[in-house]
Amino acid sequence: MRVAATTELNLASIRAAQRRIATMIHRTPVLTSTTLDEQFGAKLFFKCENLQKTGAFKARGATNAVYELSRADAARGVVTHSSGNHAAALARAARLRGIPAHIVMPDNAPQSKQASVRRYGGQIVLCAPTIAAREASAAALQAQTGARLVHPYNDLSVMAGQGTTALEFLEQVPDLDVIICPVGGGGHLAGIAVAAKAINPRILVIGAEPAGADDAARSFKAGRIFPSLSPRSIADGLLSSLGELSFAHIKVHVDDIVTVTESAIVASMRSIWEVLKIIVEPSGAVGLAAAELIAPLRTGARIGIVLTGGNLDLDKLPWQREAHE
């Protein structure tokens, strides 16, 4: 039985996504640390989407989008543009379903992320590293193949799939007071906010963004989208601008978007590696950096932090001198 494609982002469509993708993704663990709890004066819960299939939460949205397609639509394949994690996730989902995946990637995408897409059988088309070039290449491929464009975040099926992070997190830790999630294009944050608020309207949902790529924070304050013009951050997964669809839900369901410095991101990343013993990429650590701002305001709160991904080049770590040439 195939449930109809997502036409609205709400608790029902997110629950449908959860059922659809359940056997194809990991139920990721939630980790805790007494050391970090003492340091923050709060009880922290880390939802480890860095341990998700393909090393990022992107597996949730991509798998939902691919498995929602009718057989006829699926046969024409899928296409996307992505700096990496969504690309690998879509390639994997397409391979699981046995359909082609065309992946437009900026030509400066890390080798490790390109290799990951290839390992999952994705067909890579490189383009200039601008959002305009990516979108143009993807549109051309789509016209040529008839493939379904699965946008990395501005897509209801993708957002519904990504919202399943919150369903799972609240099954594992029902009484969270706060959920903090990094925001790039905003699909994950939108899905999480819609799911979490539907389950418990009193949960505070906070977006966390690098100060050097603060389009979401500025858009949230202004109530209209400011595109990301020349974002700069080590958190290379969070450089995208908000999408119209993700912003529409973020505006309504998210409580605040806070920004963090580059040094806070690197320190949080190192802290997660050292204390939790897991690998997060810089983007994945932005939630913990934001928790430093939130925890003092809510002493003793139960704070859920979404660690979004763990894909990075192990030969270029931000605390090595060579990484900062």
Place this chain on the structure above:
Amino acid sequence: MRVAATTELNLASIRAAQRRIATMIHRTPVLTSTTLDEQFGAKLFFKCENLQKTGAFKARGATNAVYELSRADAARGVVTHSSGNHAAALARAARLRGIPAHIVMPDNAPQSKQASVRRYGGQIVLCAPTIAAREASAAALQAQTGARLVHPYNDLSVMAGQGTTALEFLEQVPDLDVIICPVGGGGHLAGIAVAAKAINPRILVIGAEPAGADDAARSFKAGRIFPSLSPRSIADGLLSSLGELSFAHIKVHVDDIVTVTESAIVASMRSIWEVLKIIVEPSGAVGLAAAELIAPLRTGARIGIVLTGGNLDLDKLPWQREAHE
């Protein structure tokens, strides 16, 4: 209610340990990876004791030993010698119980491991980096304070606590065909073998050891203990010689002990970091290195690999050039 101290290593004492320590340790997750399964032609299950409290399985044994003590004995504190992970685990267990922990460490122990002991309130006494010097210092401290010596492995309470890894693993994945565990002093392997074989005598229990520190493999083959004379391995947690008590159980319950090269250890460690996105120290990766030898002999087997610890200096990774001066 306090259960009596461990006087025998068997399923009952290991179950008693599990009940005793349950609220003080993590029930660590079991991770899987399609990528590694395809690579090995087997189904691999990783028991993540690197995500255990203090970053290593040692928390299990140390906590059991500390909480078995009568109130009067506990008041005199505990003492041990350890290259690091047992030291931190004992310091933490003692702090939980509110008693002193005297920790003898070799003066070349990594700063990160010394810092960890201090963070848990352990009192460090440095000594020369030989087993003889460690044992002498610990004995002197014990005579002076009346503290209970909690040996890192040659101790029934410690082994019973460490055997709880297997109980938990088999609760999480009941139908394992093989369990592979690194072997240093042999306490963890002994506890795991006793527990696993009592639950399912058909499980193959394999010890994994660096070729450069192969005293356990040689002892196992000969049926008597060959001490580790000048062990050399990047797996610094596995340099100890087998203890009489651990060997007595390994001899009976372990099926084989295999040895692995240094390059296989580093490659396995990197593979765990890259694919599973978790941090293991070199010693912790030795089980995966051994799985490369075991998997081809048992195609399609369900192989449980114990990842024992994740404590290492993030500024000195084995794949960085500077680490190999």
